[in-house]
Amino acid sequence: MNYIYLEAGIMGEEFDLIVVGGGPAGLTAAIVAARNGLNTLVLERGEFSGSKNVFGGVVYTNTLRKLFPDFQKEAPIERPITRRRLTFMDEKSYFSIDFKNIDFRDKFVNGFSTFRSKFDAWLAKKAEEAGAIIATGVKVDALLHNKDGKVNGVISGNDQMEGNMVILADGAISLLAMSENMKGWPDPNNYGVGIKEVFQLSEEEINKRFGITSKDGVEELIIGYPTKYLRGGGFIYTFKDMISIGVIVSLEALRKSEHYAIDIIEDFKEHPMIQELISGAQIKEYSAHAIPEGGLRMISKLYKDNVLVVGDAAGLVNSSGIYLNGVEIAMRSGMIAAEVAAEAKKRNDYSSKTLSLYETRMNKEVLKEFENLKEAPYFLENPRLYSYYPKFLNQLMEKMIISDGIPKQTLLDMIKGKEKWEFIEDALRGLKAL
Amino acid sequence: MKMKIDDRLALVKYKVDTKPHIILKDDRVCDTCEGKYCVHVCPASCYRIENNKVIFHYEDCVECGSCLISCDKKNIDWNYPRAPYGVSFKYG
Numbered sequence: 001m002n003y004i005y006l007e008a009g010i011m012g013e014e015f016d017l018i019v020v021g022g023g024p025a026g027l028t029a030a031i032v033a034a035r036n037g038l039n040t041l042v043l044e045r046g047e048f049s050g051s052k053n054v055f056g057g058v059v060y061t062n063t064l065r066k067l068f069p070d071f072q073k074e075a076p077i078e079r080p081i082t083r084r085r086l087t088f089m090d091e092k093s094y095f096s097i098d099f100k101n102i103d104f105r106d107k108f109v110n111g112f113s114t115f116r117s118k119f120d121a122w123l124a125k126k127a128e129e130a131g132a133i134i135a136t137g138v139k140v141d142a143l144l145h146n147k148d149g150k151v152n153g154v155i156s157g158n159d160q161m162e163g164n165m166v167i168l169a170d171g172a173i174s175l176l177a178m179s180e181n182m183k184g185w186p187d188p189n190n191y192g193v194g195i196k197e198v199f200q201l202s203e204e205e206i207n208k209r210f211g212i213t214s215k216d217g218v219e220e221l222i223i224g225y226p227t228k229y230l231r232g233g234g235f236i237y238t239f240k241d242m243i244s245i246g247v248i249v250s251l252e253a254l255r256k257s258e259h260y261a262i263d264i265i266e267d268f269k270e271h272p273m274i275q276e277l278i279s280g281a282q283i284k285e286y287s288a289h290a291i292p293e294g295g296l297r298m299i300s301k302l303y304k305d306n307v308l309v310v311g312d313a314a315g316l317v318n319s320s321g322i323y324l325n326g327v328e329i330a331m332r333s334g335m336i337a338a339e340v341a342a343e344a345k346k347r348n349d350y351s352s353k354t355l356s357l358y359e360t361r362m363n364k365e366v367l368k369e370f371e372n373l374k375e376a377p378y379f380l381e382n383p384r385l386y387s388y389y390p391k392f393l394n395q396l397m398e399k400m401i402i403s404d405g406i407p408k409q410t411l412l413d414m415i416k417g418k419e420k421w422e423f424i425e426d427a428l429r430g431l432k433a434l
Numbered sequence: 435m436k437m438k439i440d441d442r443l444a445l446v447k448y449k450v451d452t453k454p455h456i457i458l459k460d461d462r463v464c465d466t467c468e469g470k471y472c473v474h475v476c477p478a479s480c481y482r483i484e485n486n487k488v489i490f491h492y493e494d495c496v497e498c499g500s501c502l503i504s505c506d507k508k509n510i511d512w513n514y515p516r517a518p519y520g521v522s523f524k525y526g
Binding site: 053115244267283286 | 436437439442443445446449469471473474475476477478479496497498499500502503504508512513514515516517518520521522523524525526
């Protein structure tokens with residue numbers, strides 16, 4: 001028997017709910033379940049919540065506000081995101097769409113940068129305060145089944161823990177959802193690999209280099225050059241005295257290319273415009289993780305008798321280019337799952353009859369967004385978006401502003417014959433899909 | 435300045451298990467695999483080609499799952515390390 005369980009007093013106890021995975025989805029589920037009086041156990045394989053997790057850098061706050069209306073006072077906020085840039089980059093220039101809203105500073109924190117080691121650990125503390133038991137350093141190897149084949153707990157090494165129901169929040173590679181036939185074999189067309197490096201720089205220097213104040217934070221997505229013009233994008237986030245620089249590359253595009261994951265981020269960092277941001281900064285960490293980005297077409301089965309799937313495990317990431325939201329959607333799914341778990345306890349029915357409410361509510365409250373954007377993953381498979389348009393747009397801008405004595409033309413006339421119609425067609429498709 | 439992957443991995447905190455959590459099921463499948471996608475996608479360079487053979491080192495694995503997703507041959511017996519082993523990020 002493992003001392004961790006003895007210490008937590010969890011052996012032999014039967015739980016209403018066992019949550020596998022102490023990330024944003026699982027911990028939100030635990031908080032809401034515990035608040036509803038469910039005897040809740042969270043099992044996290046990392047040494048603490050957040051230690052196995054990687055993301056770019058921002059938590060959007062819709063669900064967090066519902067959970068903790070005063071989150072701004074206590075959540076580990078590095079910087080509120082007040083500025084959002086979408087950039088097309090080639091070897092020597094970039095073209096950005098730059099949005100800034102100073103209301104997002106403190107009047108309404110729409111999103112903030114943070115690190116998972118801080119944010120997830122903080123959520124775990126809140127879950128404990130709500131009454132859930134969090135056991136870290138526990139890896140669930142399989143689900144426990146009763147003689148009828150229904151899930152009634154989890155297995156970790158030689159230990160078993162019993163519960164009326166299980167929420168799978170075990171992340172992007174949910175081996176458990178796969179073994180329960182709720183999720184198929186992962187398709188490389190539906191995943192990207194995110195690779196990130198974190199740099200330390202003084203707060204003043206970050207403010208100066210990004211042209212912001214200490215009340216501001218920047219989220220930037222960069223198409224083209226960062227991924228060697230492969231499907232995906234680069235990203236930059238600002239923290240108090242840190243900057244994260246990273247790339248997300250489609251695994252399907254990467255594996256069939258001549259490039260290697262380990263080189264892509266290093267070459268991106270060599271770009272003179274990135275060098276301006278990080279020169280003299282000290283690198284603190286290198287990290288990587290797979291990211292579900294298939295949208296609606298990859299969502300797992302969400303429920304079966306005694307089991308719900310939430311967050312990345314269910315494929316619930318909106319990564320359609322314009323939107324990049326994983327954590328907040330994960331939290332939304334965790335909240336809904338826990339409310340359904342509370343209903344199941346009330347009815348004393350944990351079968352799919354009650355748990356199907358989760359799918360009904362997800363369809364209405366979360367998957368509507370995925371349905372709206374269901375064409376996005378297909379649209380974003382178009383290699384021209386990454387290999388052609390970043391250069392095209394920068395050349396267009398150059399033609400527009402260059403002083404070379406050639407009579408200026410209208411925007412449309414600057415684009416030649418066949419390219420013109422392709423551009424119009426892609427632009428219209430993009431407007432419809434995104 | 436470009437950093438070598440080994441220098442970048444030196445920044446990552448690991449507690450290395452004595453036995454691997456990922457195993458290549460059948461060497462012959464890797465030997466004859468044309469794509470060898472694992473080598474392209476692994477961000478920790480755990481898969482390297484030596485003498486035309488795919489050599490796998492589990493020690494530097496960051497548990498991202500990219501190899502599992504990318505292997506057409508389903509030749510990777512992929513698992514997370516047992517607790518409390520593996521990677522531990524500070525700024526993930």
